[in-house]
Amino acid sequence: MSLTVVANRVPVRQADDGWETSVGGLTTALLPVLEEKGGTWVGMGEDPELPKRQAYPADNPDFLVRRVPLSSQELDGYYYGMANQILWPLSHYLIQHLNLDDTFIETYRQVNERFAEAVLSETEKGDGDVIWIQDYHQMLSPGLIRQERPEATIGHFWHIPWPAMEIFRILPWSRELLRGMLGCDLIGFHVQEYVDNFIESADVLLGAEVDGQRVRYDGQETRVEAHPIGIDVNRFKEMSRDASIIQEAQKFRERLGSDHIVIGIDRLDYTKGIRARMLAFEAFLEENPEYHGNVSFFQIATPSRTELESYQQIRREVDEVVGRINGRFARDSWVPVNYRYRTYTQYELCAFYRAADAALITPLRDGMNVVTQEFVTASQDGVLVLSELTGAAYLLPEAVQVNPYDHGGVADAIRTALEMPTGEREERLAGLKDTIETLDVHNWAGNFLDSIREDGRVKRDA
Numbered sequence: 001m002s003l004t005v006v007a008n009r010v011p012v013r014q015a016d017d018g019w020e021t022s023v024g025g026l027t028t029a030l031l032p033v034l035e036e037k038g039g040t041w042v043g044m045g046e047d048p049e050l051p052k053r054q055a056y057p058a059d060n061p062d063f064l065v066r067r068v069p070l071s072s073q074e075l076d077g078y079y080y081g082m083a084n085q086i087l088w089p090l091s092h093y094l095i096q097h098l099n100l101d102d103t104f105i106e107t108y109r110q111v112n113e114r115f116a117e118a119v120l121s122e123t124e125k126g127d128g129d130v131i132w133i134q135d136y137h138q139m140l141s142p143g144l145i146r147q148e149r150p151e152a153t154i155g156h157f158w159h160i161p162w163p164a165m166e167i168f169r170i171l172p173w174s175r176e177l178l179r180g181m182l183g184c185d186l187i188g189f190h191v192q193e194y195v196d197n198f199i200e201s202a203d204v205l206l207g208a209e210v211d212g213q214r215v216r217y218d219g220q221e222t223r224v225e226a227h228p229i230g231i232d233v234n235r236f237k238e239m240s241r242d243a244s245i246i247q248e249a250q251k252f253r254e255r256l257g258s259d260h261i262v263i264g265i266d267r268l269d270y271t272k273g274i275r276a277r278m279l280a281f282e283a284f285l286e287e288n289p290e291y292h293g294n295v296s297f298f299q300i301a302t303p304s305r306t307e308l309e310s311y312q313q314i315r316r317e318v319d320e321v322v323g324r325i326n327g328r329f330a331r332d333s334w335v336p337v338n339y340r341y342r343t344y345t346q347y348e349l350c351a352f353y354r355a356a357d358a359a360l361i362t363p364l365r366d367g368m369n370v371v372t373q374e375f376v377t378a379s380q381d382g383v384l385v386l387s388e389l390t391g392a393a394y395l396l397p398e399a400v401q402v403n404p405y406d407h408g409g410v411a412d413a414i415r416t417a418l419e420m421p422t423g424e425r426e427e428r429l430a431g432l433k434d435t436i437e438t439l440d441v442h443n444w445a446g447n448f449l450d451s452i453r454e455d456g457r458v459k460r461d462a
Contacts, residue, residue, distance in 0.1 A: 010044075011065075085104065147183075185222060227444060233440045280407040292331070361386050361390070
């Protein structure tokens with residue numbers, strides 16, 4: 001078996017001394033499979049100067065990189081438009097950010113057709129290979145590939161929440177997008193809630209036949225399963241034990257100069273609830289004056305989708321509330337909120353995770369949230385305060401779970417985390433670590449591929 005991965009981006013980038021693999025969970029999970037089995041990674045090409053087809057590594061190739069070159073106009077409509085102004089806010093229940101521009105879906109259709117054509121050109125009929133499509137950028141391509149390759153084995157993993165049917169049906173093109181997805185043999189989501197939401201959407205909006213977690217529509221049967229994703233656990237464990245990380249964590253604590261450190265680490269995205277989190281921390285400071293000078297909140301907001309007005313707006317809002325909190329409460333050398341709008345390496349993040357007494361991970365909605373898993377893996381005695389509106393909340397009951405919209409409740413949870421007895425902290429963290437070991441990203445990829453290979457065997461035996 002060889003594997004064809006279809007994703008928005010390719011896993012290699014140009015470096016000063018040639019080409020290197022990109023850092024990311026999907027790359028970490030799937031490159032070992034491609035290196036072992038061979039295959040192709042299909043993704044968009046934003047630079048027309050880059051090669052359309054590239055064997056990687058060049059000196060002893062393991063797999064092929066196949067770029068689908070996109071113009072700036074196509075990128076605007078397909079990625080910044082349909083993916084990030086329609087599918088992203090809708091899936092996260094933040095419909096006030098929807099921009100239902102008809103030109104976005106038109107470009108999305110065209111780009112999905114081009115991705116499907118690239119897959120068809122790089123694969124052969126009846127060879128038993130697996131086509132694995134990733135995420136909300138490619139909802140139509142499964143159906144397009146299926147039309148040309150009825151015998152193909154096609155999987156899709158959806159990396160963000162699948163919304164309730166009543167929300168998904170807001171889309172004028174909801175049925176068209178569902179039909180595209182149902183070209184798959186197997187669709188994976190993080191947790192059972194998203195599985196159930198998808199099946200209900202297919203049932204109500206298309207009238208598909210539903211049998212447990214199997215959906216039959218237009219002669220095709222699709223299994224829908226929960227496959228929660230994880231991180232590269234061993235890599236993070238080894239990094240967190242490195243002597244230099246331990247030293248950096250200690251320096252970080254000394255630099256902030258507080259008895260207690262709470263961290264938040266996110267992309268600057270309106271789904272992450274950073275502003276609401278700041279308001280909760282402000283409420284904590286109002287209610288707990290004895291902590292003034294003794295606790296520092298260190299929030300990283302990695303720049304994201306800076307071209308979009310909604311992201312520029314959330315940056316302005318976060319800047320304003322950080323300034324207000326520090327203006328109200330800062331004294332002498334103590335700054336209550338240390339806010340960093342920049343990108344950090346995973347090495348640097350690991351030191352922050354290890355140094356923190358608690359992590360405040362409180363998105364308004366999130367498909368899984370792997371920062372949660374990174375913190376737990378690297379932490380030695382930290383407390384996880386986690387939004388109950390994340391996929392991770394279903395899997396990590398030992399976290400202190402909160403409603404991110406309840407500022408007073410989050411403020412109470414911060415105090416609970418800081419005052420938690422040592423024995424309880426250790427017990428909770430041990431349970432979290434045990435679960436995250438099982439969610440390892442390599443397990444995720446292996447489990448999904450094992451499940452979809454079973455579809456391939458059934459087809460060949462039929």
